[in-house]
Amino acid sequence: MIFFPAIILVLFLGILSVLLLDKRFSRPAATLFSAIALAIIIIMFVYYLSGRTANYSETVQYISAFGISLQFFANGFSVPLSLLAGIVGLAAIIGGNPLQEKGKVANSLVLLFEATAIGLFASGNLFLFFIFWDIGVIAAFFMISYLGDGNHLNSAKIYLLYSLLASALLLFGILMIYFYTPIRSFSISIIEANAQMIPLGVQEVIFVSLLIAFMIKMPVFPFHSWMQSAYSDASTQGSMLIAGLLSKFGAYGILLLFLMLPVARTYAPYILIIAIASAFYAALNGIRKDDLKRMAAFTSMAESAVILTGIAAFSIFGLDGAVYGMLAFGLGIALLFLSIGSIEFMFGSKHMSILNGVVKEAASSAYSFLFGVFAATGVPITAAFIADLLIFIGADKSFGVLGLIPLFSIIIVGAYLYYAINKSFFDTESSVEIVRYETGHWNPSYALLIFSILALGIVPSLILGFR
Amino acid sequence: MIHSIVEYGIPLIILAMVTGGFAFLRRRDRGPMALTGLFLIIAFGIGLLAFHSGYDFVEFGILRIDGFSSMLLSFFAIALLLVLMLAKDEEEPGLFNMLFCLAASGVFFVVLSYSLLSLMMAIELISAATALMVLNGGKKRIEPAVKLFVISTVAISVFVFAVVMIMPYDLSFAIAPLQMNTGLVGSSLIMLAAVLFVVALAVEAGLFPFNIWMADVYQGAQGHVTALLSGVNKKVAFIAILYVFFVVFAGYTKVLSPLFELIAILTMFFGNLVAMVQKDVKRMLAYSSISQAGYILIGIAVGTTLGLDASLFQIIAHTFMTIGAFGIVMWLGSRGINTVDDYKGLFQRNGFMGVAFAILLLSMAGVPPLMGFVGKFLLFSSAIGSGLVALAVIGIINSFISIYYYGKVIVSMADRTEKGSLHPSIGVIAVTLICLLVVLVVGLYPQPLISILSKSVLSVF
Numbered sequence: 001m002i003f004f005p006a007i008i009l010v011l012f013l014g015i016l017s018v019l020l021l022d023k024r025f026s027r028p029a030a031t032l033f034s035a036i037a038l039a040i041i042i043i044m045f046v047y048y049l050s051g052r053t054a055n056y057s058e059t060v061q062y063i064s065a066f067g068i069s070l071q072f073f074a075n076g077f078s079v080p081l082s083l084l085a086g087i088v089g090l091a092a093i094i095g096g097n098p099l100q101e102k103g104k105v106a107n108s109l110v111l112l113f114e115a116t117a118i119g120l121f122a123s124g125n126l127f128l129f130f131i132f133w134d135i136g137v138i139a140a141f142f143m144i145s146y147l148g149d150g151n152h153l154n155s156a157k158i159y160l161l162y163s164l165l166a167s168a169l170l171l172f173g174i175l176m177i178y179f180y181t182p183i184r185s186f187s188i189s190i191i192e193a194n195a196q197m198i199p200l201g202v203q204e205v206i207f208v209s210l211l212i213a214f215m216i217k218m219p220v221f222p223f224h225s226w227m228q229s230a231y232s233d234a235s236t237q238g239s240m241l242i243a244g245l246l247s248k249f250g251a252y253g254i255l256l257l258f259l260m261l262p263v264a265r266t267y268a269p270y271i272l273i274i275a276i277a278s279a280f281y282a283a284l285n286g287i288r289k290d291d292l293k294r295m296a297a298f299t300s301m302a303e304s305a306v307i308l309t310g311i312a313a314f315s316i317f318g319l320d321g322a323v324y325g326m327l328a329f330g331l332g333i334a335l336l337f338l339s340i341g342s343i344e345f346m347f348g349s350k351h352m353s354i355l356n357g358v359v360k361e362a363a364s365s366a367y368s369f370l371f372g373v374f375a376a377t378g379v380p381i382t383a384a385f386i387a388d389l390l391i392f393i394g395a396d397k398s399f400g401v402l403g404l405i406p407l408f409s410i411i412i413v414g415a416y417l418y419y420a421i422n423k424s425f426f427d428t429e430s431s432v433e434i435v436r437y438e439t440g441h442w443n444p445s446y447a448l449l450i451f452s453i454l455a456l457g458i459v460p461s462l463i464l465g466f467r
Numbered sequence: 468m469i470h471s472i473v474e475y476g477i478p479l480i481i482l483a484m485v486t487g488g489f490a491f492l493r494r495r496d497r498g499p500m501a502l503t504g505l506f507l508i509i510a511f512g513i514g515l516l517a518f519h520s521g522y523d524f525v526e527f528g529i530l531r532i533d534g535f536s537s538m539l540l541s542f543f544a545i546a547l548l549l550v551l552m553l554a555k556d557e558e559e560p561g562l563f564n565m566l567f568c569l570a571a572s573g574v575f576f577v578v579l580s581y582s583l584l585s586l587m588m589a590i591e592l593i594s595a596a597t598a599l600m601v602l603n604g605g606k607k608r609i610e611p612a613v614k615l616f617v618i619s620t621v622a623i624s625v626f627v628f629a630v631v632m633i634m635p636y637d638l639s640f641a642i643a644p645l646q647m648n649t650g651l652v653g654s655s656l657i658m659l660a661a662v663l664f665v666v667a668l669a670v671e672a673g674l675f676p677f678n679i680w681m682a683d684v685y686q687g688a689q690g691h692v693t694a695l696l697s698g699v700n701k702k703v704a705f706i707a708i709l710y711v712f713f714v715v716f717a718g719y720t721k722v723l724s725p726l727f728e729l730i731a732i733l734t735m736f737f738g739n740l741v742a743m744v745q746k747d748v749k750r751m752l753a754y755s756s757i758s759q760a761g762y763i764l765i766g767i768a769v770g771t772t773l774g775l776d777a778s779l780f781q782i783i784a785h786t787f788m789t790i791g792a793f794g795i796v797m798w799l800g801s802r803g804i805n806t807v808d809d810y811k812g813l814f815q816r817n818g819f820m821g822v823a824f825a826i827l828l829l830s831m832a833g834v835p836p837l838m839g840f841v842g843k844f845l846l847f848s849s850a851i852g853s854g855l856v857a858l859a860v861i862g863i864i865n866s867f868i869s870i871y872y873y874g875k876v877i878v879s880m881a882d883r884t885e886k887g888s889l890h891p892s893i894g895v896i897a898v899t900l901i902c903l904l905v906v907l908v909v910g911l912y913p914q915p916l917i918s919i920l921s922k923s924v925l926s927v928f
Contacts, residue, residue, distance in 0.1 A: 066848070131835040138834055145881035146814060153878050160874045164832075168867040171847070172860060179851045 003044040004072035004122045007082070010037045011115035015108045023103055027441075030093045030107035034114065038086040041079075041118075048079055049462070066178075067185055071124030077323055080463050081121035081252065084327045087452050088244040088334045089114030091445040095338055096237035098345050098440025106147055110237050113139040117245045121252060125186040126174045129256075133170065133249060137163040140246050143238030144230055155229035162226040166216040170253075173210035176202065177260075188256065196262045203263040210257050211264075211271075217250030218304040221278035231297035232350075236341025239293060243300045244334035248326045251307045255322060258314055271312035272399055279305035279409035287416045292343075292350045295420060296336045299376050302413050303329040309406045310391035313398040321390030324463055328383030328456060332375030335449040339369040342442045348435035355424035357431030366425045368446040373421060375453045377414035383456035473517045473532060474524075477540070477579070480510045481572045488568025497560040500551060503568055507548045510575065514541030518919075523926065531581035531642070534926030538919060539578040539706060542783060546699050547571050549790045549901060553691035553797065555894040563603055570596040570695070577703045583630050583640045583715070586707055587623060590671065593700055594619035600695070601688040611687030618680045622670035629663035632656060633715075642710050644717045661723060664711050665730070671704030673760045675734040682741075685753035690797020693749070697756045698790040702782045705763055709775065712767070713928045720770045727768035728858055735761030735865040742872050746806045749796050751872055752789070755831060758869060759785045765846045765862055769853050772924055777845035779920045784830070784842040784909070791902025792827045795820060798895045813880040817889045821880050823899045828873040830906045833866045837910040845917075 014033025018026045072078075089110055097106050113136055120132035141163070145156030178184055180198045181191055195203070216223040231239050258264045279302050286298030307329065310322035342365045343358055344350040359366040371382075378384040388410070395403025456462060484506045491499040517537035525531050550567075557563045569592060576589035598619065602612035633645065645657075669677040685693045712723060738758025745751035763785070766778030798820075804810060814821040830837035835844075843866060850859035891899075909916055 134835045134840075138829065142881070145878050146883075153882060156881065157874060157878050160870060160878070164834075164870040164874075165867055167834075168863045171844070172863050175848050175851045175859065176856075178848070 003040060003047075003074065004078075004082075004118065005070070007037050007040050007044075007086075008115045008119055010040065011111050011118075014111045015115075018104055018108045018111065023100070026103040026107050027093065027097075027100055030111055031090070034086075034090045034093050034111060037114070037118075038090050041082050041086040044074065045079055045083055048074060066127070067187075068125065068127045070128065071187060072119075072122040073124040073188070074122065077252065077255065078122040080323055080327050081248065082118040084248070084330045085114050085117040085121065085245055087448060088240060088330060089117075091334060091338065091448050092237040092240045094448075095440060095442030095445030096240055096341065097235070098342070098442070102147060105142075106235065106237060109139050109143055109147070110241065113143075113241050113245065117241075117249070120249055124188055126177065126188060126191070127186040129188075129253075130167075130170055130174055133253075134167050136246060136249060137167060140234075140238060140242050143241065144234045147235035147238060148233045149235070150233040151229065152233040155226075155233040159226045159230040162216050162223070166213040166250075169209045169213035173206045173213065176206045176209075180206075188260065191260050195260050198261075200263065203261055207257065207261055207263050207267065211254065214250040214253035214257065215274070217253070218247055218308065219250070219301060220274060220304060220308060221281050224278075224282075224301055227301060228294050228297050231300070231337075232291055232293035236337060236345075239296075239337040239341065240334040243297065243337055244330040247300060247304055248330055251304060251311070251322065251326050254308065255311050255319070258311055265314055268312045268314060269399065272309060272395075272403065275305045275308040275312060276402075276405050278302075278308070279406040280412075283409040283412035286413060290351050290353050292340045292352060292355075292420065292424075293337070295352075295416065296333065296340060299336070299413050299417065300329070300333045302409050303333065303376065305409065306388065306391060306406050309395050309403065310387075313391070313394035313403060315394045315397055317390050317397065318394030320464060321387055321392075321394055324383065324390055324456075324460070325387035327463065328375065328387045328453065331449055331453050331456075332372055332382070332384055335368055335375060335446065335453070336372035338442060338445055338449070339365045339372060342440060343369070345440065346434055346436055347432050349432070352420050352424050355432050357428040358425045360428055360431045361434050364443050364446060368450065369425060370421055371450055371453070373414070373417040376417065377410055381454065381457045383453050383460075385457060386460045469516060469520050470522065473513060473520065473522055473537075474526065476513045477510075477517070477532060477575075478526065478530065480506055480513065481575050484510075484568045485572050488565040491561070492565050493561045494559045495561060497555070499564045500554070500560055503564055503571070504548060504551055507544045507551065507571070511541045511544035511548075514538070514544060518923070521926075525581050528641075529582045529585040530576075530579045532579065534923040536579045536927075538923040540575060542786075543574050543578060543699065543703070546702075546786050546790065547574065547695075549787075549794075549898050550691055550695045550699065552894045552898050553694055553790070553794050556801075556892060557603075557689070557691065559603060563600060566596045566600045566603070567695075570600070570699075574699060574703050577707055580710065581642050583642060583711075586642070586710065587626050587630065590626070590704070590707060591619075591623045593703065594623070594671065597692070597696060597700055600692045601684060603689070603692075608687055608689075611684040614680050615684045618670055622667045622677075625663050626667035629660045629667060632660035632663065642714050645715060657719075658722070661712075661716055661719060662726070664716075665723075665726065668704050668708045668711065669730065671700060672708060673701055673704075673734075673757050674730050674764065675737045675757075675761075678734070678737070678757050678760075681757060682750050682753045685756070686747065686750045690749075690793055690800060693753075694790045694793040694797070697753070697793060698786045701756070701760065702786055705760075705767075705778070705782055708767060709778075709928075713770075713775070717928075724768050724770055727764055727770075728855070731761050731764035731768050731858070732861050733761075734758065734764060735862065737761075739865050739868045739872075743868065745872070746808075748805065748807060748810060748876060749793075749800065751807075751876070752792055752796060755869065755872070756785075756789055758865060759789075759831065761865070762843060762846055762862060765850055765858060768858065769849045769855060771849060771853055772921065772928070773845070773852060774849040775924045775928060776917065776920045777842065777849045779924065780845055780913075780917065781839075781842035783916070783920075784838040784906070787902045787905045788827050788831050788839055791899050791906070792824065792831070794895050794898045794902070795824045795827075795891075798891045799889075802889060807876055807879050810876055810879045811882040812884040812886050813889075815883060815888075816886055817891070820889075820891060820896075820899065823903045825877045825880060826903060827906060828877060830910065832869050832873045835910070838906040838913070839910075841910055841913040841917075 282301035573592035598616035742754035830839035
């Protein structure tokens with residue numbers, strides 16, 4: 001079974017056809033190939049869910065000099081996360097670019113990003129992980145610099161500097177792991193088995209450099225400066241993918257780090273402290289934002305901190321919760337950004353002070369935003385509820401009451417998001433003028449995302465059945 | 468049969484090229500260029516044949532044909548061909564062609580040289596011909612031409628001095644390990660000779676602190692001449708460094724390693740930090756090319772087989788990246804587009820060339836899955852593998868610094884201002900396409916090239 005190479009191949013065929021076909025066919029072609037990819041992902045999902053052994057690896061030789069091969073793992077992390085990538089990618093293509101401005105470039109970038117995200121989540125060795133990581137970073141860079149608006153060039157510069165600092169640290173860490181593991185290998189499973197033999201000092205160096213790299217990408221408190229402007233200036237598709245998938249690259253990286261390096265677990269309390277700081281920093285910063293995209297950006301940052309708490313707990317509950325959280329928060333934040341993008345498209349503004357009574361003219365977007373807020377704040381029957389539950393049970397077991405502190409940041413996040421809803425969406429006394437009456441194709445995307453969020457919220461055993 | 472093709476073909480093709488360059492010399496005639504191109508293609512074929520057959524012999528006491536040199540013969544033939552394609556729009560193509568043939572024969576002599584003397588002559592030939600090429604574009608190019616000529620003459624003098632110094636130790640001028648005169652082993656004189664060799668070759672290779680001349684010359688010369696300087700001349704100097712320090716001074720590699728480390732670090736920092744403040748793209752690329760010399764030197768400082776593989780890989784990678792990039796810069800320069808601000812909106816003005824330039828720049832910055840990344844990956848991993856962690860860290864820091872200025876250009880190209888579209892000439896498109904393909908294909912699947920390189924490195928060192 002070669003699911004992952006097949007998915008990536010399909011997506012690259014999609015890029016090719018988008019680039020070669022006429023502009024008019026760019027969205028249909030992209031939608032088609034993305035849907036085929038999602039279908040393969042779902043088949044794979046069902047295949048592994050139906051009791052077949054889930055820890056399966058697919059290997060194709062690539063560079064023999066370093067023992068590097070194309071190696072993909074299908075396990076409890078990679079399959080759910082590729083599902084996330086497939087859904088968010090498809091939703092972004094269908095609804096994210098209503099006028100198909102620069103449609104060819106935009107759609108092929110989304111497909112490229114989707115392919116790299118799936119490749120990264122499934123990669124069985126660190127070299128491949130790094131390659132996919134950087135392709136994703138560059139694809140997102142063009143979504144900000146070339147497709148973005150507002151002060152996008154400056155945001156792109158800052159984003160690129162931060163991201164490639166992360167890449168440099170990542171490369172260094174990976175090379176150190178390779179050369180200091182007794183059996184020289186990039187393969188994650190071999191490193192997991194042998195990492196305890198790396199000298200302690202070297203482990204600490206590796207841990208710190210990789211941790212910073214992943215924290216930049218998540219983003220977590222001291223390394224988040226690129227986030228606000230990048231999230232808010234990227235194109236709608238770009239914000240959906242960056243918040244929904246790119247930030248999960250970092251979370252998944254930290255998860256791998258905890259799985260691989262024994263020294264990481266001794267630092268868990270410090271990670272918890274960083275997570276608490278980050279959660280409250282994000283929650284408190286979000287309050288004062290007028291720009292809805294920036295508000296959503298800080299929501300995403302607070303969610304990242306919650307995921308980090310789950311990973312730091314490093315128990316069955318914590319890890320399950322973290323994976324579930326990446327999935328749930330990824331879908332929720334993509335829904336939020338998509339609805340904000342659509343609202344901005346229709347009303348010409350994304351500022352709370354200008355928007356009023358959105359629900360009158362754009363009911364579907366308004367209710368989707370509301371649902372996105374439910375998903376972000378972990379209201380029961382949404383997926384995020386299960387994630388929060390698992391994460392905080394895990395955190396309570398590992399850290400005691402201290403582990404529950406990040407939970408309160410979610411309350412603050414909820415408070416300001418519900419305030420925004422009240423003020424801009426459902427207060428119909430006065431309403432803002434519509435700038436453009438055309439409606440995009442965003443309703444199918446809303447449906448896809450909301451359906452996934454509900455499905456995962458109501459039937460958690462879909463994901464938890466894997467372990 | 469094949470043996471005689473290789474044996475007679477290689478000297479003959481060099482001879483034919485030089486003769487052809489002179490015989491058909493008419494200043495404004497473009498025809499002879501095609502002939503030179505044909506000779507280069509034949510040289511490429513013969514090199515491939517020699518590499519494939521695995522010959523190892525010495526001709527006339529000055530030409531050594533083995534896996535390493537024949538591989539490089541083929542590679543430089545391609546690189547020179549690319550430069551020749553860029554030079555199509557030269558004002559005085561006949562004259563350029565003649566000088567180009569001289570420089571090309573010099574390149575082949577360096578690659579094939581088995582004697583320190585022929586190495587020296589060949590380097591001199593290249594730099595004299597290149598200085599005249601720089602001059603070729605008119606009066607305002609006198610200053611860079613004179614700079615290049617003077618500095619390379621001084622370098623050659625130093626080189627001669629160094630050759631003379633090792634005379635008492637060596638029984639011949641051959642590029643073979645030093646034949647020790649037992650009474651003099653360990654004398655500081657031989658270290659002095661080694662240092663002089665470093666100085667002489669550092670000038671051509673653009674290593675700190677002997678690279679102050681580079682930016683002026685690169686900026687002042689015409690685009691294709693800059694491509695030649697950065698893509699071929701500099702790389703040839705690195706091949707000479709390999710010959711001198713890994714064959715002649717093979718016993719001293721360990722002693723010299725710290726010196727190379729130091730120079731590598733200084734060169735990387737110098738190139739990258741100065742490039743950061745440049746506004747002119749051509750000048751910025753000149754400094755970036757200096758920093759790339761520093762990366763290449765990492766592998767030489769490491770000195771293991773893996774290190775040399777990595778250096779060679781980076782040499783080849785940077786040749787393609789730099790020729791492609793300078794080709795595009797040359798084309799834009801002819802439209803009056805020079806500074807980073809002028810590059811605004813290039814993605815809209817010509818999408819293909821914009822994307823190609825962005826990919827070449829990203830490859831120079833070392834972003835996967837491009838060829839420049841594989842080169843840097845091999846370099847840094849060879850350094851960490853030999854315990855030079857600090858060197859690798861500094862390399863990685865530098866490759867991060869370089870993002871700043873490459874990113875600046877790419878961001879500027881992404882700006883959406885409405886300007887008229889631009890169309891390059893066929894030669895520029897072809898060169899860009901070839902360089903882009905190489906950078907992408909080898910970046911995605913580097914294994915064949917790496918195995919060719921390690922095979923050829925094992926045949927000499």
